[in-house]
Amino acid sequence: MEKAAANICRRNSASFYEKIIEKLLLSSGLVSVLTTAAILAVLLYETVAFFAEVSPARLLFDTQWTPLFVDKHFGIWPLVCGTVLTSLVAMVVAVPFGLLAAIFLSEYASERVRRILKPALEVLAGVPTIIYGYFALVFVTPLLQKLIPDLAGFNALSPGLVMGIMIIPLISSLSEDALHAVPVSIKEGALALGASKLKVVWGVTVPTALSGISAAALLALSRAVGETMIVAIAAGQQPRLTLDPRLPIETMTAYIVQISLGDTPAGTLEYKTIFVVGVALFVFTLGMNLLSHRLVRRFRGKYET
């Protein structure tokens, strides 16, 4: 009798122990949810404090960004413009290179060549961005200055190009997945109708995989928008409302770095501006990521039944 009671007791404590473990595991899973909540809370708290001093209209309708000057202007567009400019230059490099690389790896390369080239391409994304920044400033800019004489020492072009090289593997790897997922039967159908392989690639495979390829491009764009060290080193620190890639500009991320390096006490208006810029950055990247995920889901839904 006593033995049975002890057994029940032990079993109860065992299941109690199991429940504790499950709760512990769940709470480590919830750390990520907490992280998201904390990001939102921190960004919004400082932004609300900022808008208590500066009206949102000054942020949206001014065309100058000079929070560090005596004559303060808080128009965010010059920073947005700098980010858009460097990211666009990066995309001009990364989309054609990434797509052609993906087509090569998925449609033309033999399995052996693919197994060597794919990881080699991935190395591009693994090099620390500080090293790319050094490369842009010390190597690419002087080289470009020989071709374009009026290129400034700090400019949007050189870091944009280097950033483009960095995100090629992002586009190629995701696009390759999309191209690979196009059913062989569709391609074979086109080949049977007498189309050449080149026509099948551009007329059938790429259009069919288009939503997957756009998803890859969007993800790469979001990566370029959030990239920090390359532009902080090589693009300059002059917020400027321009689309001329030869001039020094400042991106949103580079502005946050600039303020963080200085001695800005917490609670000042300058301190709050980095969180306001952070909100803009967060909204842009999150928007592109969500759109990209939606495109991938649509692509998957089409052929996986």
Added chain:
Amino acid sequence: MSVRRKEIIGERVFVALCLIAVVLPLVILLLLLVDMVWDGAGRLSWQFLAGYPSRHASQAGILPGIVGSFYLIIVTAALALPIGVGAAVYLEEYGRRGRLANFIEVNLSNLAGVPSIIYGLLGLGVFVRVLGMGRSLLAGACTMALLVLPIVITASREAIRTVPDSLREGAYALGATRWQVTRQVVLPLAFPGILTGAILAVSRAIGEAAPLIVVGALAYVTFLPESLGSPFTVLPIQVFNWVSRPQKEFLANAAAGSVVLLVILLLMNSLAIWLRARLQKRRTW
């Protein structure tokens, strides 16, 4: 020329273009590495590795950066690993397809796309200010732990998924509880994969500078961190400091520092690959 022949030539040109699209970026990468080693070779010496920053480029060393990076990744790994593996175990073994697990999953995929500098702002607001850690090594490591957490979780989940269900079912049939199955069957078998993924995730943290600049790592440190509360610097921030100086002599230091950073990354990646190969030999299924 016949239409068919034109098609064949067009196709060859296209394939050549595609090949260039793969090879050219690799050539540029090689160029970058050669250029960097060329620029930095003159500065690489024992004095450089074991020295402290200085106003004179030729006397400046990188020791505080190396030691700071080393401490930072140890603390980052100590924080991110238990939480990351715990979350992965929950998602794979406990919460499978539950509503809560689904919510965590959506949240993780969004977090993975958040720019690293935003994590810096998070660290500045939460760890440095609210929790009062100040601009310390601990605040930096906490920030980095949150940054690499999605990577650790993804890698651990993939490793856990490779354990066949038949082994789990065998253990359940013997009367094991869910935790016993996890602890004694799944985790030991998934361990090599988890370890490799963890090392790769942490090596990502070594190259990151942006979030740590925001959290307040210093750029000019002439001492080694003594405790978790100490101010600190890391390798990439030291390199950034040298790159952004107006004096050109410091560019050679930046190149040499970049070489040191790359060698450390290469060593860590080789370690991960070697460990995986070694530990996987024991697998019997």
